[in-house]
Each structure stands twice: as structure tokens, then as C-alpha cells.
Amino acid sequence: MNELVFFINNVIIAGSVTGSIYAIGAVGVTLVFSIMRFAHFAHADMMTFGAFMVLLLTMAFPGVGGAVGLPTPIVMLPLAMVLTALLAVGIDKAFYKPLRAHGVKPIVMVIASLGVTLMLQGLIRLFAGTGSQNLYLAGERKEIYRLDVPFELATRPIIVTEPQIILFILTIVCVVGLHLFLNRTRLGKAMRAMSDNPDLARASGINTNHIVAVTWVVAGGLAAIAGTLLSLDVTFKPDLSFFLLLPIFAAAIVGGVGHPYGAIAGGFVVGFAETLAVFNWTVLLRPIAHLFPEWVEIPRNLAFVGTEYKIVVPFFILVAILVWRPTGIFKGKVI
Amino acid sequence: MNAQRTERREDIIAAPSRFPLREVILFGTLLVAVLGVYAVMGTAYSTRMLVEASCYAILALGLTIQWGYAGQFNAGVMGFVALGAFATMFLSVPVNDAFWGTELPGELGRVLLYGAAAAMLVYGATKLDRVGVPKKLRTLIAIILAVVLYLVVISMMRGVTGEIQSRAGFIGGLGLPAWSGWIVGGALAGAIGYFIGHICLGLRSDYLAIATLGIAEIIKAFLKNSDWLTRGTATVSPLPWPTPGPSELGFTLARSLYLSVTAAMIAVIFFLLHRAYHAPWGRMIRAIRDNEISASAMGKDINKRRLEIFVLGCILMGIGGGALASFNSIFDPNGFLPLNHTFLVLVMVILGGPGNNLGTIFGAVAVYIIWLMSEPLALFLMHGAAALGEGWFGWEPPGNLDSRALQARVFVIGLLITLVLRFAPQGLLPEKVKHHG
Numbered sequence: 001m002n003e004l005v006f007f008i009n010n011v012i013i014a015g016s017v018t019g020s021i022y023a024i025g026a027v028g029v030t031l032v033f034s035i036m037r038f039a040h041f042a043h044a045d046m047m048t049f050g051a052f053m054v055l056l057l058t059m060a061f062p063g064v065g066g067a068v069g070l071p072t073p074i075v076m077l078p079l080a081m082v083l084t085a086l087l088a089v090g091i092d093k094a095f096y097k098p099l100r101a102h103g104v105k106p107i108v109m110v111i112a113s114l115g116v117t118l119m120l121q122g123l124i125r126l127f128a129g130t131g132s133q134n135l136y137l138a139g140e141r142k143e144i145y146r147l148d149v150p151f152e153l154a155t156r157p158i159i160v161t162e163p164q165i166i167l168f169i170l171t172i173v174c175v176v177g178l179h180l181f182l183n184r185t186r187l188g189k190a191m192r193a194m195s196d197n198p199d200l201a202r203a204s205g206i207n208t209n210h211i212v213a214v215t216w217v218v219a220g221g222l223a224a225i226a227g228t229l230l231s232l233d234v235t236f237k238p239d240l241s242f243f244l245l246l247p248i249f250a251a252a253i254v255g256g257v258g259h260p261y262g263a264i265a266g267g268f269v270v271g272f273a274e275t276l277a278v279f280n281w282t283v284l285l286r287p288i289a290h291l292f293p294e295w296v297e298i299p300r301n302l303a304f305v306g307t308e309y310k311i312v313v314p315f316f317i318l319v320a321i322l323v324w325r326p327t328g329i330f331k332g333k334v335i
Numbered sequence: 336m337n338a339q340r341t342e343r344r345e346d347i348i349a350a351p352s353r354f355p356l357r358e359v360i361l362f363g364t365l366l367v368a369v370l371g372v373y374a375v376m377g378t379a380y381s382t383r384m385l386v387e388a389s390c391y392a393i394l395a396l397g398l399t400i401q402w403g404y405a406g407q408f409n410a411g412v413m414g415f416v417a418l419g420a421f422a423t424m425f426l427s428v429p430v431n432d433a434f435w436g437t438e439l440p441g442e443l444g445r446v447l448l449y450g451a452a453a454a455m456l457v458y459g460a461t462k463l464d465r466v467g468v469p470k471k472l473r474t475l476i477a478i479i480l481a482v483v484l485y486l487v488v489i490s491m492m493r494g495v496t497g498e499i500q501s502r503a504g505f506i507g508g509l510g511l512p513a514w515s516g517w518i519v520g521g522a523l524a525g526a527i528g529y530f531i532g533h534i535c536l537g538l539r540s541d542y543l544a545i546a547t548l549g550i551a552e553i554i555k556a557f558l559k560n561s562d563w564l565t566r567g568t569a570t571v572s573p574l575p576w577p578t579p580g581p582s583e584l585g586f587t588l589a590r591s592l593y594l595s596v597t598a599a600m601i602a603v604i605f606f607l608l609h610r611a612y613h614a615p616w617g618r619m620i621r622a623i624r625d626n627e628i629s630a631s632a633m634g635k636d637i638n639k640r641r642l643e644i645f646v647l648g649c650i651l652m653g654i655g656g657g658a659l660a661s662f663n664s665i666f667d668p669n670g671f672l673p674l675n676h677t678f679l680v681l682v683m684v685i686l687g688g689p690g691n692n693l694g695t696i697f698g699a700v701a702v703y704i705i706w707l708m709s710e711p712l713a714l715f716l717m718h719g720a721a722a723l724g725e726g727w728f729g730w731e732p733p734g735n736l737d738s739r740a741l742q743a744r745v746f747v748i749g750l751l752i753t754l755v756l757r758f759a760p761q762g763l764l765p766e767k768v769k770h771h772g
Contacts, residue, residue, distance in 0.1 A: 039541035099756065112757075126742045242673060302486060302490060
């Protein structure tokens with residue numbers, strides 16, 4: 001049974017954590033894609049920016065969390081979301097809007113977003129340094145919950161940390177909120193209309209500039225959440241950018257580009273695929289080793305890829321989906 | 336009507352024969368800048384700068400045919416550079432007897448053969464529907480077979496590579512001349528480019544950018560972690576030069592000799608590209624870039640042409656990467672940075688003039704000089720700012736000031752990309768489209 005607990009700890013929980021983070025990130029990418037029709041490469045750095053804002057705010061007001069009963073970074077998250085949303089709108093006004101007005105090809109917008117990525121990276125590292133930092137400042141500590149499994153044979157507990165629980169709750173809140181926003185509000189419906197057909201949306205009196213701004217606000221807010229949760233789960237690293245981009249884009253494309261629910265599913269697909277690929281299957285095979293014939297010898301390390309090659313997994317998924325089903329599992333609108 | 340047409344034609348035909356004022360001014364300024372660097376920094380340093388700039392010019396020519404000629408955006412130049420560098424290292428480093436003298440090569444060969452056999456078996460399983468197996472069952476069999484065989488082969492591979500690492504260090508090179516490594520590097524980069532291009536070029540152009548960005552990080556991760564093949568972060572040096580090295584001729588002369596090799600390569604590549612650009616093939620490529628639908632209506636095979644030019648660009652990047660690694664005489668997987676090897680090349684191309692080979696070479700040399708000079712400048716400015724902050728406000732400067740100061744260059748590169756795209760999308764030397772009256 002201990003092996004099963006190990007599996008739950010290392011695959012189910014770890015996979016849902018990475019999956020939720022990728023899902024929230026991929027929703028932002030897919031929303032930007034469906035409204036503005038280009039792959040926004042600066043998204044990963046917007047995530048880092050959000051986490052950095054949380055770090056700064058936590059350093060500025062360290063005692064707030066204790067008063068409310070939550071970790072300080074979580075209390076600061078809404079403020080960081082607003083700041084990141086402002087940044088996203090500002091970037092759009094300064095760099096993307098003039099290009100859009102020129103009517104450039106989408107690929108030029110992609111290059112511009114890479115330029116923005118570099119600018120954000122440079123700025124964040126100029127102020128935050130290149131090392132990793134803990135969002136939990138000294139004095140606060142991560143609560144770790146050990147849940148005992150009600151079976152005789154299992155001696156080890158299932159381990160969940162406080163940020164992971166917050167992450168699951170926030171992911172559910174985000175998904176439900178996004179669903180309500182897209183289906184029940186005027187703005188959400190206008191966004192969906194514009195993603196379906198921008199010309200028709202404009203002709204029916206929707207202010208497309210307004211919708212673009214709203215999209216950036218939503219994308220920026222979600223990016224801040226995803227970045228903060230990632231930094232809470234491990235540490236704040238300013239140089240993750242290109243390592244985050246690939247899984248997030250893979251998630252968005254797996255789910256079908258321009259399809260928010262697909263992006264959520266895609267995020268979990270990519271997250272679980274990553275954890276399953278680096279999981280050492282020997283642990284699960286060893287208890288049933290006596291069932292195999294004599295000549296089969298189970299090696300000590302039976303992971304598909306080593307942790308250092310984790311980035312291969314989203315790439316493999318990306319290639320597979322582009323070869324077999326470029327529209328994604330939920331049939332995205334744009335290919 | 337007819338008169339109007341001839342009038343316009345004359346105008347267009349007359350245009351290319353104007354005096355190339357802009358070119359002369361820009362290259363004149365560049366020459367002055369280079370001479371200035373020579374005067375201030377000394378000949379050995381400046382010649383090194385020029386050699387590196389010429390290697391970057393080869394990379395930039397590779398990118399300019401992808402982006403400028405065909406409108407494909409490759410965001411993973413770094414990966415192809417690293418492949419070229421790896422091939423150069425593998426072919427040109429002396430033979431490692433601690434590896435070849437043992438039974439380890441046989442072991443490695445056996446595992447590789449098993450791998451090939453497993454790949455053939457899986458391929459055979461995907462064809463099972465030809466002998467009457469239902470398609471769903473075939474897919475299931477193929478996937479299970481692939482997973483099991485992959486696990487078997489990879490655990491064998493782990494055993495052998497661990498053995499190589501502990502007993503021989505790494506497998507060493509083949510002891511061939513450096514230029515053979517450049518050629519193989521180009522071929523290797525072209526092969527990976529073919530794989531990526533084959534998957535992505537028929538889809539939206541964004542997908543190519545995502546995939547190339549990913550493959551570049553994967554190639555880097557592979558080279559960094561395969562200690563048995565590349566010694567990983569321990570780096571391999573020295574790599575031999577194709578020309579007599581500095582120990583025989585002194586720095587300036589040896590580097591000048593190397594420069595003449597790279598300059599000759601650029602001249603050959605430039606000439607070939609110039610011919611290709613003005614040939615029917617080049618016109619076809621530009622037609623596809625400018626209007627895909629009408630090009631396909633003219634019966635052009637769009638995906639095939641795109642694949643051709645993408646692979647060609649990747650080959651050039653591989654060759655340039657090989658030349659750069661040989662010159663630096665060190666293979667360091669950690670030294671490949673997206674900033675230095677992807678975005679710097681991108682700035683060279685879009686600033687110099689995408690689709691204009693002369694502009695690209697100008698951009699490469701000019702941007703590289705600015706890039707090198709900006710390092711001391713950034714450090715100087717940062718130290719100045721820190722001193723001011725300390726003096727006026729009593730701030731304590733952070734410990735890793737230098738590494739932070741260099742991040743300012745990242746910002747400037749990003750700003751440059753966005754500004755050029757907005758205000759000078761054609762670059763300093765725009766592409767000249769010749770009309771054949």
C-alpha cells in the first residue's frame with residue numbers, strides 16, 4: 001500500500017498541481033489567441049511579473065497575512081492581479097496596438113511579443129536578481145498536512161501542503177468564475193462573439209477596442225494567479241520563462257486553440273503527462289515482481305525520461321497533437 | 336493607357352541603377368566604427384570581434400532566408416547553433432582511447448542496434464492493419480509495444496552510458512579536421528529542421544515559432560545532460576582550428592587567417608544566395624511569402640518550397656554554429672543562451688534588412704560591435720547608479736550587481752525588436768524588389 005501512497009503523492013497530487021498551473025496559464029494564452037489571433041509569447045513573463053509583484057508586496061507588508069489568517073502572498077494576490085492586468089493593458093497600448101493598426105501579419109505580432117518577453121525578463125531580473133527567492137518570508141512557514149490512510153498496510157501518510165490546497169481552491173474558483181463570465185455577462189458574450197467573427201461582432205455594435213482591453217485584463221489577472229501559485233508551490237524563479245512557455249502552449253493547442261475549456265483540459269493533460277513521464281515505475285512494479293517470469297529483471301530506474309528532460313514531454317505532446325489532430329481534442333476554431 | 340504603362344515601367348527599371356548612396360554611407364560608418372575599435376582595443380581583440388561577427392553573419396544569413404525570403408519565423412536559432420557546435424566538437428576532438436580501447440563501443444553499438452530493431456518493430460506494428468488486424472487494435476498494439484520497447488531500450492542505454500561516464504569520462508571525438516565537423520553540423524541541423532518543418536510548415540506560422548523555441552531548449556537540455564556524449568557542464572576544450580592556431584602564429588595573425596576562412600565562406604554563401612534569390616526559384620519563394628493563395632493557384636507546391644528554404648536556413652545556422660564553436664575552441668552547453676544565439680541574430684536580421692543579404696551582413700557586424708561594447712557600458716552605468724544611490728539615499732547596492740547590470744542588455748534587445756518592428760519594419764537596408772519589365 002505504501003507504494004500506492006507514494007504514487008498518489010508523486011503523481012496524483014503533483015500532477016494536479018502542475019496541471020492547474022498550466023491550465024490557468026493556458027486559458028490566458030488561448031483567450032488572447034482567440035481575440036487577437038496571435039500566440040502571445042510574453043505570457044510566461046507576465047506570470048513571473050505577477051509573482052514578483054506579490055513578492056514585493058509581501059516584503060512591503062509582511063504582517064498582513066497573520067491578521068487575516070491566510071499566508072501573506074495570498075492576501076496580496078488581488079493587488080498583484082490588478083497590477084499585472086494594468087501592465088498587460090499598458091503593453092498592449094504601447095506595443096501591440098500600433099502594430100495591429102498597421103494590419104501586420106500575425107507572425108510579426110509574435111515577434112513583437114518575443115521582444116516584450118525580453119523586456120520584461122530584463123526588467124524583472126534587473127530588480128529581482130537571477131537567483132530564486134521564497135515567497136514565504138522568514139516567520140511564516142508552509143503548513144504541511146499529513147493525512148493518514150485508513151488501511152492496515154499503509155504506514156506513510158498522504159502529504160499535501162497549504163499552498164497546494166489554496167491552489168486547488170483557486171483553480172476551481174477561476175474555472176467557475178471564467179465559465180460564469182463567458183456565459184452570463186454581456187462582456188463575456190461579446191468576447192465570445194468577437195472570437196467567433198470579429199467583423200460580425202463589430203457590425204453588431206460591439207466595441208472591439210473595449211473587448212481587447214478586457215481580454216488583456218482577464219489574461220493578466222490569470223497570469224498573476226498562475227505565476228504566484230507556481231512560486232508558492234516551489235520558489236520564485238525569475239528565469240523560468242522559456243521553460244513555462246512550451247507546456248502552456250502545448251496545453252492550449254492540445255485543448256484546441258481559442259477554446260478556454262479545452263485549455264483547462266489541456267493543462268491537466270500536459271501536467272499529468274509530465275509527472276507520469278518522470279515517475280519511476282519500478283516503485284509500482286516491485287510489489288508484483290513475483291508475477292513476472294524469472295528472466296525479467298526490473299531495473300532500478302524505470303522512468304520514461306529523467307527529470308532533467310522534463311521539457312521533452314510537452315514538446316512530444318505538441319508534436320503528436322500537431323501531427324494527428326492540429327485542431328486539438330476539443331476542435332479549436334483557429335489552426 | 337499604353338503610354339502610362341511604359342512610363343511606369345521605365346520608372347521601375349531605372350530604379351535599381353541609382354547610386355547606392357544608403358549602402359555606401361552605412362558601410363562607410365561601419366568601417367569607421369571597426370577602425371575605431373581597432374584603434375582603441377588593439378588588433379588581437381578587434382580581430383577576434385570580427386571573426387565572431389562573421390560567424391554571426393552566417394547565422395544571420397540563415398535566418399534572413401527563412402524570415403526575409405520566406406516569412407518563416409524561427410525562434411530556435413540557438414538549438415541549430417548548438418547542434419553545429421556539437422557536431423564540430425564530436426568530429427574534431429582527438430580520439431579518446433580510454434573509450435575505444437575497451438569493450439564499451441561494442442556495448443554502445445549493441446544498444447543502438449537494439450534501438451533500431453525496436454523502432455522497426457514498432458513501425459511494423461503500425462502496419463498491422465494491412466494483414467487484417469482491426470485499426471483500433473493495431474493502434475493499441477503499436478502504442479503498448481512502443482512503450483514497453485522504449486522502456487527496455489532506455490534502461491539498457493542508461494546502463495551503458497553510466498558505464499562510459501564512470502570508466503572513460505566521455506566517448507571523445509573522431510579526430511577529423513574541423514571543417515568536416517562544420518559540414519556534418521550543417522547536415523545535422525538540416526535534419527532536425529526537416530523534422531520540425533515537416534510537422535509545422537503546413538499549419539499556422541505561430542506553430543513554427545513555438546516548436547522551434549521548444550526544440551532549441553530540448554537540444555540544449557540534451558547536450559547539457561548527456562555527460563557521456565558531451566561531458567555536459569564540464570565542457571570540452573580545446574577544439575582544433577582548421578587553420579594554424581595562435582600558438583604557432585600569434586593571436587593577430589592566426590585570427591586573421593581564421594577571419595579569411597569565414598569571410599570566404601560568407602562570400603560563397605552570399606554569391607549562391609544572390610543567384611538563388613534572382614533565379615526563378617527565388618521569385619517563387621517570394622511569391623509564396625507575399626501571396627500564398629495566388630502562388631498556389633499558379634500551381635506552386637507551397638509546403639515543399641517552404642520546407643526547402645527552412646532546411647536550407649537551418650543548414651546555414653549549423654555551419655555558422657560549428658565555425659563559432661571552433662573559433663571559441665570550447666564546447667560549453669551552458670554557453671548557449673536564447674538571448675545571444677537567437678534574439679541577437681533576430682535583431683541583426685530585422686535591423687539590417689530582412690531579405691537583403693547585404694543588409695543582413697551589415698546588421699550582423701554592426702549589431703555585434705554594439706553588443707560587445709554595450710557590456711562595459713552597462714556595467715559602467717550600473718556601477719554609477721549604485722554609487723549615486725549609495726551616496727544620496729544611503730541604499731545598499733545588491734551583491735550580484737554585475738549579473739544584474741547585464742540584464743539591462745536583455746531589456747534593450749527586447750525594446751530594439753519592438754521598436755524596429757514598429758518604425759522600420761523594412762530594416763536599414765530594405766529588400767530591393769526588382770521588376771522585370
